[in-house]
Every structure is written in structure tokens, then in C-alpha cells.
Amino acid sequence: METPEGVARMRLVGGNLALDFINTRTGPPVGDPDDDVLTGYAELVAWGAYAGALSKPEAAALSRLSRDDPDRSQVAFARSLRIRDDLDEVVRAVAADRSPGASVLARLRDDEADALAHARLDRGRTYGWTWRDDPTLDRPLRPVVHAAVNLLTAGALDRIKGCGGCRFLFVDESRNRSRRWCSMDDCGTSEKMRRYVAARRSRPTG
Template identity: 85%
Template sequence: MGGNLALDFINTRSGPPVGPPDDDVLTGYPELVAWAAYAGALREPEAAALRRLSRDDPDGAHAAFARSLRVRDDLDEVFRAVAADQDPSTSVLARLRDDEADALGHARLDRGRTFGWTWRDDQTLARPLRPVVHAAVQLLTTGALNRIKGCRGCRFLFNDESKNRSRRWCSMDDCGTSEKMRRYVAARRAKPRPLVHPDER
């Protein structure tokens, strides 16, 4: 829905466009691994290995999960600022730089059609975060920043890939339809009712 792995990671929290979130997909380390597998950041054998590792090292899993929440908060701050055409704080950008350096420190260059970073050999509990952080930096450094937008109906962020850059909703089936219905009902309520003569009642 976000059109980018980092934005999809931010969108694991849902709620209204303004104010605190009201639901969170990430409630623990197993949910982080499940999300990463669903989003394509992990292959299923990697996810299974991380589940085993987390059972053997619960403290390490707790620390990795806490770090994932911090990274998500940082990415949320960065991309909401970008969507509002504002500058993120220098401190959050410094943390993102450090997270990217850590991610690339665990990566290797693999050749497909072109060379790219992969984390197939990374057997550490922070593994689910590394492609997310890298996707965020890639979007910030090579993407069109004016295509990063916030949904008008909820708190989701997305990369607007429409030709005329006119996308306003995370999903027309969800927020778009709800907003159109809300406007329709509001317009009907605001429409003056015709006066009815007493004899016509």
C-alpha cells in the first residue's frame, strides 16, 4: 500500500490522520518477523531461523524489537516531515545514517540483473530491520520526494506513483470511499429542504 518497504513499515500503525495511532501490527518480535516475511523483507527459511534464534535468546529478541519500534518512530518522523514539505530534525537523520551504516555493515553485494545489497547471510536478530532502513535511505536519496504523501483519510503514508501525481488516499476502496461517503452525507445535510405548505402535509 505504501509503495515502498520503509513506508509499509511505518504503516504497521493505523489510525486517524491526526493524533496518536489506535492500532499496531507490531506487538512483539514474532510479529516483526511475520510482518517482514509478509512484506518480502525475509524469505520464509530466514523467518523460521529468526524465530528459533529468538526463542534461544529472548533478551536479544526483546532488544531487537525495541530497536525496531525506535526505527519506526524515526522513519515516521522523517517521512511525515517530507510529506509536509518540511525538514526532518538533524538528530533523527543522524540516527538514520547510523542505522544505514549498520545495515550495510551486515550486507553483501549480490549480482542479479544489476548488483544490489542483500542480507542473506545475516543471522542476527536485527535482520528484519536492515532492508527497511536501506529502503528508507534509497527513497530519500534517489526518489522523488514530492511523491511522498499522507493519506487524507488515515495516518498511512504512500509513494504516489500515479502519472499525474493525484493520488490522495492509501486505498480508494477504504479511505477514498469512506471520505466520499462522508462528503455526500454532509452535502445532503447542508442542502436546504423545500418548504412544505400545511395543506400538502
């Protein structure tokens, strides 16, 4: 399956599958997003494969299934956008040290219950939930929802941050918790350049 150009250009900088899913929308740190990688079910499947939530055979099977049942694939895609909105609301509240609303947390609880209802417990180094036997069109969403709940219930909430230069969210794994940017190669470099230009302009001439 060929990866759509927009998906292939994505930066996976969240440090968590759910945060990378939220980061499929780009834009400034404050305000509405200005671009969206997920434009249809095909892009959702491509993103799942690109982010490691789906194997290539799973992605190919879902692509065939969506072509055979376009109405149900559209329902699954609409659900994915709703889940992304919910995760965005919850995680941004946590990053701002606020409590998310009860209704959005209830929906996340129900989405996690649905995800686990389609999961199996498999052994790797330890036991964990997998969705290898789930052939349904909602398959790309299951590990995303589970990753979000695991981050909220088992992670260090004060490490969840928003980038200072764009709307991306990430887990700050730095030792002193000082990370400010989604990526030093992008937003970090842009800020350094802005400061450099500002410093040059402030220097006295002559």
C-alpha cells in the same frame, strides 16, 4: 510459520518497504496512533515475511533464534520500534516539506551504515544489496532502513504523501501526482460516502 491475524490484515499500500513499516501503526491523519500491529518480536518477523523483507526460511530461522535468546530478541524488538519512530519523524517531515532534525538523520545514517555492514552485493538484473547471509536478530530491520535511505536519496521527495483519511504514508505514483488516499477501497470510499451523505443532507426537502 503462521502469520498473526493483525499482520495478515495489514494493507501494504506505501509503495516502499520503509513506508509500509511505518504504516504498521494505524490511526487518524493527525494525532496519536490508535493501534499497532507490532506487539512483539514474533510479529516483527511475521511482518517481515508478509511484506517481502524476509523469505519463509529466514523468518523460520529468526523465530527459532528468538525463542532460544528471548533477551536479545527483546533488545532487537525495542530497536525496531526506535527505528520506526525515527523513520516516521523523517518521512512525515519530508511529506510536509520540512527538514527533519539533524539528530534523527544522524541516527538514520548510523542505522544504514550498520545495515550495509551486514549486507552482500548480489547480482540480479543489476547488482543490489541483500541480507541472505545475515543470521542476526536485527535482520528484519536491515532492508527497511536501506529502503528508507534509498527513498530519501534517490526518490522524488514530492511524491511522498500522507493519506487524507488516516495516518498511512505512501509514494504517489499517479501520473499527475493527484493521489490523496492510501487506498480508494478504504479511505477513498469513506470520503466519497461522507460527501454523499453531506450532499443528501444539504438538499432541500419537500
